[in-house]
Amino acid sequence: MPPLAETVVxxxxxxxxxxxxxxxLGLWRLPDFFLRMHAPALASTLAAWIVTFASILHFxxxxxxxxxxxxxxxxxxxxxxxxxxxxLARAALxxxxxxxxxxxxxxxxxxxx
Amino acid sequence: xxxLLSLAIGATLVLYAVAMVIAxxxxxxxxSAQDRVLALDFVYVVGMLTMxxxxxxxxxxxxxxxxxxxxxxxxxxxxxxxxxxxRGEVI
Numbered sequence: 103m104p105p106l107a108e109t110v111v112x113x114x115x116x117x118x119x120x121x122x123x124x125x126x127l128g129l130w131r132l133p134d135f136f137l138r139m140h141a142p143a144l145a146s147t148l149a150a151w152i153v154t155f156a157s158i159l160h161f162x163x164x165x166x167x168x169x170x171x172x173x174x175x176x177x178x179x180x181x182x183x184x185x186x187x188x189x190l191a192r193a194a195l196x197x198x199x200x201x202x203x204x205x206x207x208x209x210x211x212x213x214x215x
Numbered sequence: 216x217x218x219l220l221s222l223a224i225g226a227t228l229v230l231y232a233v234a235m236v237i238a239x240x241x242x243x244x245x246x247s248a249q250d251r252v253l254a255l256d257f258v259y260v261v262g263m264l265t266m267x268x269x270x271x272x273x274x275x276x277x278x279x280x281x282x283x284x285x286x287x288x289x290x291x292x293x294x295x296x297x298x299x300x301x302r303g304e305v306i
Binding site for chain 2: 108119130135138139141156160164169171172196197
């Protein structure tokens, strides 16, 4: 494996670790559930893409030809993550409305011309 | 495997572990049920990324199938829990 490819793989892995840590901090620090829903998307899109690129690079420079099967994980994630997000958001909206919150917040009254 | 790559893999695994611990705090102390489901989904995704990093670490493609299964089971579990929160029944 050439040293340049190893360096690039190492940098990509460190970037993915940082992105996942930022996502976890967002999950911990953000004040409301609907704000907190945004944070894990960082891990399941950007970090997953970065790790997939690192994995493809590592297994392709090993000498066995192009290894693109890790791409399947990206395809499956891009199908499943929006479904999970929309179902969970609808469940949260339903539960908050059952609890008596006016969600989303009402718009300000429109000015009459 | 060079010194740099094994060091970077170790640092990445430590960062993933810290992220999972923070998500566990949200999972066990989350104020509402949907927070816990969200944190569990996040922990599933981080575990899948850990499997991919371990595939690079041990230079084996067997971990790929494990990662794919983790994606699928995480999806099924999260959707089932969210449906349960929505109506109180899964199907």
